[in-house]
Amino acid sequence: xxxxxxxxxxxxxxxxxxxxxxxxxxxxxxxxxxxxxxxxxxxxxxxxxxxxxxxxxxxxxxxxxxxxxxxxxxxxxxxxxxxxxxxxxxxxxxxxxxxxxxxxxxxxxxxxxxxxxxxxxxxxxxxxxxxxxxxxxxxxxxxxxxxxxxxxxxxxxxxxxxxxxxxxxxxxxxxxxxxxxxxxxxxxxxxxxxxxxxxxxxxxxxxxxxxxxxxxxxxxxxxxxxxxxxxxxxxxxxxxxxxxxxxxxxxxxxxxxxxxxxxxxxxxxxxxxxxxxxxxxxxxxxxxxxxxxxxxxxxxxxxxxxxxxxxxxxxxxxxxxxxxxxxxxxxxxxxxxxxxx
Numbered sequence: 250x251x252x253x254x255x256x257x258x259x260x261x262x263x264x265x266x267x268x269x270x271x272x273x274x275x276x277x278x279x280x281x282x283x284x285x286x287x288x289x290x291x292x293x294x295x296x297x298x299x300x301x302x303x304x305x306x307x308x309x310x311x312x313x314x315x316x317x318x319x320x321x322x323x324x325x326x327x328x329x330x331x332x333x334x335x336x337x338x339x340x341x342x343x344x345x346x347x348x349x350x351x352x353x354x355x356x357x358x359x360x361x362x363x364x365x366x367x368x369x370x371x372x373x374x375x376x377x378x379x380x381x382x383x384x385x386x387x388x389x390x391x392x393x394x395x396x397x398x399x400x401x402x403x404x405x406x407x408x409x410x411x412x413x414x415x416x417x418x419x420x421x422x423x424x425x426x427x428x429x430x431x432x433x434x435x436x437x438x439x440x441x442x443x444x445x446x447x448x449x450x451x452x453x454x455x456x457x458x459x460x461x462x463x464x465x466x467x468x469x470x471x472x473x474x475x476x477x478x479x480x481x482x483x484x485x486x487x488x489x490x491x492x493x494x495x496x497x498x499x500x501x502x503x504x505x506x507x508x509x510x511x512x513x514x515x516x517x518x519x520x521x522x523x524x525x526x527x528x529x530x531x532x533x534x535x536x537x538x539x540x541x542x543x544x545x546x547x548x549x550x551x552x553x554x555x556x557x558x559x560x561x562x563x564x565x566x567x568x569x570x571x572x573x574x575x576x577x578x579x580x581x582x583x584x585x586x587x588x589x590x
Contacts, residue, residue, distance in 0.1 A: 296579025329373025337364035410451030421448035463498035500542035536563035
């Protein structure tokens, strides 16, 4: 073998190894890209004063779009099929439907006067809406976009929580200071549970064993047995340096495994972290000003909070219980919903 032949063979082998390595790296790059896309979520934040919905890319944690909606948007959710965002525009007395692909308003729902919070059944066919101004829960057929009926409840209903089996709907009335337990089949109230002043939110544990109701003025969370219809525990909060009246419980989120609860404490500018088995407060996380509501990313890696006075969203690393970032949104951010793309 001549020296020239030896050099040519060496170069061919080097080209082969280089090509194979390049293909491997490209493959890894595609895999990494797919992995990133698979874990990318989109958050939608209702901004009560600016009459907009901010769209947040939770991969980059930046606002990627702002959608103009009706007057005073508050309650917000994704439909079960992930194709639409529902947003209650209270001063327009309707719920607007936003297409997640185009970010355009494509329909409205007959919600009744001053819709605030709402929830869907497991099938995504029925919507239950709290109408604050006429003390009712309106029931809507989401597919046909027509009302099916209503349930008369206490004064100024707001919080709406549905049991995991879909049989019981809990509506909280702010002025009556009650959690109303409604049978979804008969559409009748089966129990009224007295809680502390101005109940704002209701959240069931995934196993259906408890429903937590926050009381804003009372500054507590009532843990209710949904079978016995009894308050079995009241969670209280104490933050050094803050007056009791500044600690106002509003939004609630509980992890899927039922082990940890998070409660937004309004003008206290804190999220309380709670051991959901013992109902003891473990920690307080400082977020933005006047924190309202929260939502987990579907993988529960992050919890996003809406901070009404500072006009931003705080990002909480759930595993490490740390606030990692703040995102500026519109004026008076109120509600938040997160979808998977």
